[in-house]
Amino acid sequence: MPDIDRLKDKQFYSGDPLLRLLRDKLHLQDGWIIVGSGMLSGLALFGVPALFGFSANLNTFAISLLEAFLVIPLGMLIYVSLPNVFDDLFNTLADNGVIGARRTDAIGPATYSAFLTDLVSQANRRVWVVGALGLSAAYWVYRLSGDVAGDVTAIGTPAQQLEVLPQSF
Numbered sequence: 001m002p003d004i005d006r007l008k009d010k011q012f013y014s015g016d017p018l019l020r021l022l023r024d025k026l027h028l029q030d031g032w033i034i035v036g037s038g039m040l041s042g043l044a045l046f047g048v049p050a051l052f053g054f055s056a057n058l059n060t061f062a063i064s065l066l067e068a069f070l071v072i073p074l075g076m077l078i079y080v081s082l083p084n085v086f087d088d089l090f091n092t093l094a095d096n097g098v099i100g101a102r103r104t105d106a107i108g109p110a111t112y113s114a115f116l117t118d119l120v121s122q123a124n125r126r127v128w129v130v131g132a133l134g135l136s137a138a139y140w141v142y143r144l145s146g147d148v149a150g151d152v153t154a155i156g157t158p159a160q161q162l163e164v165l166p167q168s169f
Contacts, residue, residue: 005113007090007120012083015124019080030080037076042068044140067143090116
């Protein structure tokens with residue numbers, strides 16, 4: 001990879017197949033990506049339990065509403081914004097002269113261009129994609145399993161929980 005002096009947001013997501021598909025192939029704006037993630041989450045959180053006949057209560061419904069229309073879209077906002085935040089940060093540092101000559105006691109890349117090349121290379125490693133997919137899959141398996149933290153109806157009321165404790169306490 002040749003040395004670079006200015007960053008573009010596309011350089012930070014060239015290793016991310018999902019963002020490349022959504023932005024480069026489908027040409028979706030960030031707002032549509034965020035709205036679409038909320039709609040897909042709502043479909044998964046409300047449609048899958050209904051499809052399998054799981055009963056819903058007010059607590060589970062409220063948690064699902066918050067996740068589908070607040071938590072997941074905010075996560076997607078961060079996800080689609082990070083490449084632009086990174087390129088703006090480093091380009092602003094370079095434009096304002098914050099980045100100066102190399103110190104004699106410094107270790108690492110010899111030039112700022114070499115640092116940027118290494119940064120882009122590290123940002124596009126496949127381990128980030130594999131990790132994100134693994135965490136997303138684990139979240140959805142957990143979330144759609146029906147055992148939701150804070151949902152006391154899934155494990156019984158506190159009084160029912162006390163009834164099943166051994167009497168030796």
